[in-house]
Amino acid sequence: MILTILRALFVLLMGAVGWTFILDPGQALGGYTWLSIAIALVIGVMVISIDMLAPRRKLLVFSGLFTGLVIGVLAAYALSFVVTLLVDYVVSYINSLNTAPNPFIPDSQKILIARFIQLLVGVVSCYLSISFVLQTGEDFRFIVPYVEFRKQTKGVHPILLDTSALVDGRIADLADTGLLEAELLVPAFVQKELRALADSADKLKRNRGKRGQEILQRLLENRRAN
Structure with a gap:
């Protein structure tokens, strides 16, 4: 039940990310304003489809949600710098191919593209982190030994x-x-x-x-x- 609600919220957040991209007057997709929502929703559905192939495990939900959210936010923050560098490189390369005096992708649109991708990466990172911790808390405990998601009997069973x-x-x-x-x-x-x-x-x-x-x-x- 919790994972179902999480997946529904994830899809809504992905759609919201695409919608904020449309609301920006400097959006880079021109007349294809619906395309950003479509891309965000398709990515959301793909991520959920891949996630549903993983085996389910019963764990204490709230500790898993909190831990997964913290990991997701930290991962998204770290990846935002990578996204900025990649967008700068790709946009610079595309503009270098343009022989016109004006750049093919101006700086305002480059910033918007980077922000859009960062939002997508942030939502995906948080969702995958929460889902990963919810389903693999037992193994995750080996990484963070003082985080326990369910009672375990220590030692060898007779x-x-x-x-x-x-x-x-x-x-x-x-x-x-x-x-x-x-x-x-x-x-x-x-x-x-x-x-x-x-x-x-x-x-x-x-x-x-x-x-x-x-x-x-x-x-x-x-x-x-x-």
Whole structure:
């Protein structure tokens, strides 16, 4: 729900950016006043479409919104200098190709173009930053270790073994490698079930029960297993 509202606001902001470009009397698109809104909306739809392909994750919303907004504003501020340099370079190159006495793109229009692109970059940066933090807060915590978006259980989770895992026996081979850091837990009802199988009149069940007991005993004697 929050992401849906965020996407709707993002599209409206992109349209507003295009509209402010139209309202400026020095706008650089001449008679194509609708083109700036169209460009802004198309970029907005493309960004949202790409974002929707990312996997969703449940996180605490407000901390994600705040953190993402701060990152987006900082990124937009940094990129605004890059945008200004690029616009200056491109406009200077275009004007150098013009043989007329007057420049093809005057300074007033160059400033307007730079401002328009900076607004687009700012809105896109804020949206992507918020969306990124909302969806990847768990990974983001590795970058900012003191920002936690949801409660996490620290340490290695224990592994609960059932009857089939003990009868299968491969868990004992895996424990022999020393790669298992987690604690192995065998509930009392599983041990009781193994004893019942070992005492069964059915030969197949009896063999399964005895094998499970052997694997359990092997794990108990294994110093590499907890």
